[in-house]
Amino acid sequence: MSSLADKRILLGVSGGIAAYKSADLVRRLQDRGANVRVVMTAGAQEFVRPLTFQALSGNPVHTDLLDPAAEAAMGHIELAKWADFILVAPASASVMARLAAGMADDLLSTLCLASEAPLVLAPAMNQAMWRHPATQANARTLQARGATLLGPAAGSQACGDVGPGRMLEPLDIVDQLIATQLPAQVLAGKKVAITAGPTREALDPVRYLSNHSSGKMGFAIASAAARAGAEVTLIAGPVRLDTPAGVHRVDVVSTTEMLAAAEKAADSCDIFISAAAVVDFRPAVVAEQKIKKQDGNDADVLKLVKNPDIVATIAARTHKRPFVVGFAAETENVIAHAQGKLARKQLDMIVANDVSDPEGGFNSDRNQVVVIDHSGQQPLPAGLKTELAAQLIEMIAKQAFTSH
Numbered sequence: 318m319s320s321l322a323d324k325r326i327l328l329g330v331s332g333g334i335a336a337y338k339s340a341d342l343v344r345r346l347q348d349r350g351a352n353v354r355v356v357m358t359a360g361a362q363e364f365v366r367p368l369t370f371q372a373l374s375g376n377p378v379h380t381d382l383l384d385p386a387a388e389a390a391m392g393h394i395e396l397a398k399w400a401d402f403i404l405v406a407p408a409s410a411s412v413m414a415r416l417a418a419g420m421a422d423d424l425l426s427t428l429c430l431a432s433e434a435p436l437v438l439a440p441a442m443n444q445a446m447w448r449h450p451a452t453q454a455n456a457r458t459l460q461a462r463g464a465t466l467l468g469p470a471a472g473s474q475a476c477g478d479v480g481p482g483r484m485l486e487p488l489d490i491v492d493q494l495i496a497t498q499l500p501a502q503v504l505a506g507k508k509v510a511i512t513a514g515p516t517r518e519a520l521d522p523v524r525y526l527s528n529h530s531s532g533k534m535g536f537a538i539a540s541a542a543a544r545a546g547a548e549v550t551l552i553a554g555p556v557r558l559d560t561p562a563g564v565h566r567v568d569v570v571s572t573t574e575m576l577a578a579a580e581k582a583a584d585s586c587d588i589f590i591s592a593a594a595v596v597d598f599r600p601a602v603v604a605e606q607k608i609k610k611q612d613g614n615d616a617d618v619l620k621l622v623k624n625p626d627i628v629a630t631i632a633a634r635t636h637k638r639p640f641v642v643g644f645a646a647e648t649e650n651v652i653a654h655a656q657g658k659l660a661r662k663q664l665d666m667i668v669a670n671d672v673s674d675p676e677g678g679f680n681s682d683r684n685q686v687v688v689i690d691h692s693g694q695q696p697l698p699a700g701l702k703t704e705l706a707a708q709l710i711e712m713i714a715k716q717a718f719t720s721h
C-alpha cells in the first residue's frame with residue numbers, strides 16, 4: 318500500500334474536544350513516514366498543551382503569528398512553503414468559517430492563505446453546527462476552492478448529541494489521506510451524477526425484491542468525485558451509509574424513482590456513473606394488502622415485468638448526453654460479458670466487477686475491477702473501494718475530457 322513517506326505535513330489543530338485525538342494523529346502520520354509540524358490555535362491550547370505536540374512531533378509547536386522568536390526560527394511564510402499539504406484536524410466550525418472567508422487573523426488561517434499546498438480538513442463540531450446552512454455553505458466554498466474534507470463521522474458526541482460532526486478516528490484520517498493521495502482537481506467545475514446501492518421493488522406492503530448491494534462502491538466514487546472538485550449528485554437506493562462530504566444526495570427506493578432522478582440529474586451533468594445494482598424486474602402488480610398463503614395461489618404469486626434500463630436510457634440520449642460509465646457485476650466470463658454490456662448499452666466505459674470473488678463485490682470494503690472502454694481494457698490492482706474510486710475518477714476524467 319502507498320504511504321506518506323517523506324511527506325511534509327503541517328497539522329493545524331483548532332479548538333475542540335477532538336484536539337486530544339490529534340496527538341494520536343501525529344503518531345499515526347509519523348508511522349506512515351510523514352514529517353509533521355504542528356500549528357495550534359488559541360482555542361486548541363485550551364484543550365491540549367503545546368508541549369504534548371512538541372514531544373510527539375519532535376518539532377517546536379507554532380502558536381503565534383507575531384512571535385519574533387518563532388519567526389526567527391521558521392517564519393510563517395517559510396512554514397507555508399515547507400508544507401506538502403496542510404491538514405487541519407480538528408477543523409472547528411469557526412476555523413472553517415474563517416478559512417472560507419479568507420481571513421488571516423491568526424497563525425493557522427494565515428498559513429492556509431499563504432500556502433499553495435493542498436488543504437485537507439477533518440471537521441469536528443456539534444451535529445447542529447455541522448448541519449447549519451452556514452457551515453454547509455462554508456464546506457462547499459472550501460471544496461469548490463479545492464480543499465478536501467475527510468468526514469465528519471456520525472455518532473454520539475461529547476456534548477451528548479447524536480449525529481454527524483465527530484472527527485474521524487486518526488487511523489481513518491490517515492487511511493483516507495493515503496487512499497485519496499490528495500487527488501488533483503481533475504473534475505473542478507464539472508457535474509457528476511452517480512447511482513449507488515440497490516433498488517427495491519415492493520411485492521406488497523411488507524415484502525420486496527432487492528439485492529445485496531451496500532452502496533459502498535457508489536458512495537466511494539461520489540466521495541472521490543467531490544474531492545476531485547466535482548459538483549456531485551448521488552442517487553442512492555436504500556442503504557445505511559452517511560452522505561459523503563460535499564455531495565448532494567437524492568434518496569430513492571424503486572427503479573422507477575431512480576430512473577426519474579437519473580433523468581433529472583443527466584439534464585445538467587457532464588458524467589453519469591451507474592454503480593447501482595438495479596433490480597431488473599418488478600412485480601406486474603403491487604398487492605395492496607399483504608399476500609396471503611392461501612391454497613391455490615402458490616403457482617403464480619409472482620408475475621414480473623422488466624424494469625427500464627437506467628444507464629442505457631441515459632446513454633441513448635441524443636440531446637444533453639453525458640459521458641456514461643456503467644458497471645458490470647458478473648460471476649463468469651467477466652470480461653466478455655462486460656464488453657457485451659458496453660456495446661449493447663452504448664456506454665463510453667464499463668467497470669467489470671467479478672462479484673463471485675469473496676474478497677470483493679457486494680457489501681465488501683474491497684473490490685477488484687477491470688476498466689474497459691472502446692480502446693482497450695485495464696485491470697486495477699485489488700484494493701479498498703475508496704482507493705479504487707479515486708483511481709476510477711482519474712481514469713474517467715481523463716477519458717471523458719479528452720475523447721468526448
Ligand code: PMT
Pocket residue numbers: 513514515529530531532533534535572591592593594595596597624625626627628629642643644645646647658670672678679680681
Ligand atoms: O454496493 P456495493 O455493496 O459496494 O457493491 C458494489 C457493486 C457490486 C454493486 C458494484 O460494483 C457493481 O458492480 N454495480 C453494478 C451492479 C449491476 O447491477 O450490474 P449489471 O451487470 O446487472 O448492470 C450493468 C449496468 O447497468 C450497471 O451499471 C447497472 O447500474 C446498470 N443497470 C442495470 C439494470 C437496470 N435496469 N438499469 C441499469 O442502469
